[in-house]
Amino acid sequence: MTVLASSAPVLEVSALTRAFGGLVAVNVIDLAVHSGEIVGLLGPNGSGKTTALNLISGVLRPDSGTIRFAGQAINGMPAHRIARLGLARTFQLVRVLKGMSCAENVKAGLVFHRPPLSRGEIDESVDRLLRHVGLSDRGGLPAAGLTYIDCKRLELARALALKPRLLLLDEWLAGLNPSELLIGIELIRSLKEEGLSILLVEHVMDAIRSLCDRCVVMNSGRRIAEGRPDEVLADPAVIEAYLGVSPGVSTDA
Structure with missing residues (x-):
């Protein structure tokens, strides 16, 4: 039985910002994840996605902004306390x-x-x-x-x-062969059907199209697009962020 996403936000992030010296890795980001929803957090390498997950899960402290999980402010709270509230994650480098x-x-x-x-x-x-x-x-x-x-x-x-009520997956499907990828996609889908909300950082476009209800796209620390997977993956700003050129522009000398 599929559990439909409700209007109740499990996670609300508002104006989230974190800098490392002169580099603003996450720059006034807003996003929300609703109950029973899979949201893709997309963007090219270095766009700030993993830093955003680290801020949400308590690995890092934000410089400014608010993070609310199940209605409770958690920004600045240590990671073990956030975990006990029901927010779990995996890591880009398997731990x-x-x-x-x-x-x-x-x-x-x-x-x-x-x-x-x-x-x-x-x-x-x-x-x-x-x-x-x-x-x-x-x-x-x-x-x-x-x-x-x-x-x-x-x-x-x-x-x-x-x-957990919310699961953060940081490139969990990366490095899998085609048969393993299909198994992984079905496993993530089964978690959603059980009512789990998921924020998914991923580069595998087949998985994004198959799994995500919505996507938020980051580039250089900022949010540049949000919407259904087919909408954001066709957005000229998103294509330019990934490819480095505007759609239709020739790169031939």
């Missing part, structure tokens, strides 16, 4: 705890579950989450021995252990 087993990695995420779980509930949740991401019967395996795609699955299972 698994390689000195632990797959099951122990997921248990590390369950530490943030509210209310706290009993030992039996933890074991049941670990099995369910590993099965959900396609890692059934691998709980006892060391995370250090996983393939790249399975490391991504494990990181996702650990994020889902929070039972």
